[in-house]
Amino acid sequence: MTQANLSQTLAVNIPSTLTLRVSHEQFIQLALANRDLQLERTATGELIVMPPTGSDTGNRNLDIEGQLWLWNRQTKLGKTFNSSTGFHLPNGSDRSPDAAWIRQDRWDTLSLEQQETFAPICPDFVLELRSKNDSLEKLCAKMREYIDNGARLGWLIDRKNKQVEVYRQNQDVEVLNNPVSLSGKDVLPGFVLDLIEVW
Numbered sequence: 001m002t003q004a005n006l007s008q009t010l011a012v013n014i015p016s017t018l019t020l021r022v023s024h025e026q027f028i029q030l031a032l033a034n035r036d037l038q039l040e041r042t043a044t045g046e047l048i049v050m051p052p053t054g055s056d057t058g059n060r061n062l063d064i065e066g067q068l069w070l071w072n073r074q075t076k077l078g079k080t081f082n083s084s085t086g087f088h089l090p091n092g093s094d095r096s097p098d099a100a101w102i103r104q105d106r107w108d109t110l111s112l113e114q115q116e117t118f119a120p121i122c123p124d125f126v127l128e129l130r131s132k133n134d135s136l137e138k139l140c141a142k143m144r145e146y147i148d149n150g151a152r153l154g155w156l157i158d159r160k161n162k163q164v165e166v167y168r169q170n171q172d173v174e175v176l177n178n179p180v181s182l183s184g185k186d187v188l189p190g191f192v193l194d195l196i197e198v199w
Contacts (some may be wrong), residue, residue: 016048021045027094028118031086038088041094053083057131059187060159060198064127065099071184071191076106078103078124094118095127095142101188122150125187129175129198143167153187162199 023029027041040049044071053061065082072080075124077082081100088094100123107115114120128139136158149166154167164182166174176182178199 020047022047024088024092024094031118036082039094042095043089043091045092045112047179051133053131054116055128057159061098061129063197064129064157066194067193068099068101068127068188068191071188072101075190076104077189079107081123087123088118088120089122089145090120091149093145093149095145097123097146098129099127101125104156113158122146124150124152125184126151126154128154128156129159130156132160140173141167153184155182155193157195157198160197162197 001062022041022045025042027039027047031037031039031046035194038052040048040050042048052058061083065080069080072078073198074113079102081097081102083098085100086094086096087100102121102123106121106124110121123146126143128143130136130139139156143156143165144167146154147169151167152169156165156167158164162178164176164179166182170176182193182195184193
């Protein structure tokens, strides 16, 4: 008698009308078993499955990540993260910004085990690049969630409308029309993001 291979992978289509709720621990298991998927989880446990970005958006996102990485490499002020990095935020959600940065002293408070998984920390800086099919309303809510969980600065880059929404603690959202660059000011000292290639 032979046993069936129970570890076989099957593709599952989840209708948009169906909401799946998972715990943080279940989310980690799902993410580890499905490394080729972009997954997030809301504070209420709702599983969000996102398709990969298009090639053009991926290329522009890499340019942004590269600029942030190079600045941090030169200043050595913290740790930079790309879009495949997940963070377990204080409100219980698991999110993956398109680019993020954490001050070194805050990163160093985490144990090695915490650093190797979905780190239980909200980045100091987060960036989201709106792709063609992204809902602006959902991205704005995600940016507010980052700020509510401790992010000090957030940039939502909307290529479709050539606008940037700047999120800061205890301040109204600032909307910039077609800027050529963005300054990290006191959160990312000396960092200036060149947006010419992003637009």
